[in-house]
Amino acid sequence: MDKCDNLWIYYITGTGNARLVSQWFAAEASARGIEIKVQRIDRLENISMPAPGSKNLIGFVYPTHGFNAAPIMLKFIASFPRGLGTDVFLMNTRAGMKLSKIFMPGLSGVALMLPAFLLWLKGYKCTGCRPVDMPSNWIPLHPGIKEKVVWSIIEHCEPIVRRFASDVLSGRKIFRGLYSFPLDLLISPIALAYYAGGRFFLSKTFIANDKCNNCGLCIRECPTSSISIVAGRPYWKLSCESCMRCLNHCPVKAIDAAHGMAVLFWVIFSSANAWLLLTIVNKTGIAPDAFWWKAATQVISIAGMVLITAALYRVMHYAMKIKPLRLLVRITSLTSLPFWRRYNYLNKKRNNQTGGQSN
Numbered sequence: 001m002d003k004c005d006n007l008w009i010y011y012i013t014g015t016g017n018a019r020l021v022s023q024w025f026a027a028e029a030s031a032r033g034i035e036i037k038v039q040r041i042d043r044l045e046n047i048s049m050p051a052p053g054s055k056n057l058i059g060f061v062y063p064t065h066g067f068n069a070a071p072i073m074l075k076f077i078a079s080f081p082r083g084l085g086t087d088v089f090l091m092n093t094r095a096g097m098k099l100s101k102i103f104m105p106g107l108s109g110v111a112l113m114l115p116a117f118l119l120w121l122k123g124y125k126c127t128g129c130r131p132v133d134m135p136s137n138w139i140p141l142h143p144g145i146k147e148k149v150v151w152s153i154i155e156h157c158e159p160i161v162r163r164f165a166s167d168v169l170s171g172r173k174i175f176r177g178l179y180s181f182p183l184d185l186l187i188s189p190i191a192l193a194y195y196a197g198g199r200f201f202l203s204k205t206f207i208a209n210d211k212c213n214n215c216g217l218c219i220r221e222c223p224t225s226s227i228s229i230v231a232g233r234p235y236w237k238l239s240c241e242s243c244m245r246c247l248n249h250c251p252v253k254a255i256d257a258a259h260g261m262a263v264l265f266w267v268i269f270s271s272a273n274a275w276l277l278l279t280i281v282n283k284t285g286i287a288p289d290a291f292w293w294k295a296a297t298q299v300i301s302i303a304g305m306v307l308i309t310a311a312l313y314r315v316m317h318y319a320m321k322i323k324p325l326r327l328l329v330r331i332t333s334l335t336s337l338p339f340w341r342r343y344n345y346l347n348k349k350r351n352n353q354t355g356g357q358s359n
């Protein structure tokens with residue numbers, strides 16, 4: 001006996017992992033004759049909501065970003081209508097890797113806990129949560145995984161997701177996400193720091209290199225509308241969530257994560273921050289060991305990092321009109337190295353299936 005008549009899945013994806021996971025889940029439900037609606041929540045536009053009262057099961061599927069759920073999914077869940085006991089399930093895709101024959105898991109942090117808590121506050125009943133270790137798409141950190149390894153990780157994940165779907169649809173409660181609870185709790189301060197500041201710094205590390213032909217694909221595809229044309233070239237706004245869709249899907253590899261530029265920004269910000277904090281202590285006589293001051297320095301540092309990085313990025317964007325500077329930024333970007341693969345196999349497959357049309 002199935003738990004629901006209607007299945008609603010809301011997903012967000014940078015590079016296709018969460019979409020594939022949603023499709024596997026939906027296929028299991030379809031085989032049981034359940035009515036399904038799978039929706040991508042890009043830009044939080046054109047999203048329909050389940051009718052209250054029917055026997056609904058609602059799923060949220062999203063990538064893990066900085067040991068947390070992707071910010072756009074958190075925003076979506078926060079604005080979701082109240083639940084009156086409706087069943088929900090959560091799945092976060094993580095950075096799966098494969099070392100020799102061993103499949104290595106990613107780390108969830110609060111990526112399941114926080115959405116589950118928000119949904120509980122809204123009156124929903126979480127009946128299942130599970131991380132899925134799909135191929136890592138975090139290209140600024142490592143070159144894209146080799147295609148053969150990507151498919152083997154995906155083949156490994158499919159039965160896991162289908163089993164989870166079958167269990168949840170049959171009404172069993174599955175909380176695989178709780179296995180790593182102590183470790184996830186331990187790294188939750190990093191999740192908080194990433195959410196408050198890290199993601200804004202990352203959004204200011206993207207640049208369009210000389211291969212960019214202004215085709216506009218990155219602008220059209222960005223799930224948070226965070227890319228616009230400034231001074232004739234793509235410019236990443238602070239709202240960018242570094243989902244990696246643009247960097248991985250650009251057909252001419254014209255988008256780089258500028259490592260050299262990021263280091264320069266970090267050195268300038270750290271020096272300015274140290275000088276500012278020291279000046280405040282010297283001028284006001286604040287005890288540098290006071291607890292409240294230590295807490296305040298964290299807030300000042302994060303705010304300073306966001307503001308200074310954003311300002312430097314703006315200046316750099318205009319300065320990169322100068323060719324030698326553009327070249328310098330490019331050659332200090334690891335992503336520009338010829339062997340630095342992108343993670344775009346799922347996108348290519350989808351485009352082949354849809355004749356090049358994205359959905």
Ligand SMILES: Cc1cc2nc3c(=O)[nH]c(=O)nc-3n(C[C@H](O)[C@H](O)[C@H](O)COP(=O)(O)O)c2cc1C
Pocket residue numbers: 012013014015016017018019062063064065066067068093094095096105106107108109134135136137138139202241242243244
């Ligand atoms: C900015 C960023 C942060 C990430 N943080 C984590 C993380 O904390 N833990 C993890 O396991 N994977 C992390 N990843 C990897 C992605 O969550 C993983 O590759 C996911 O499967 C991508 O799914 P998608 O293709 O649906 O976007 C991160 C990726 C990016 C781009």
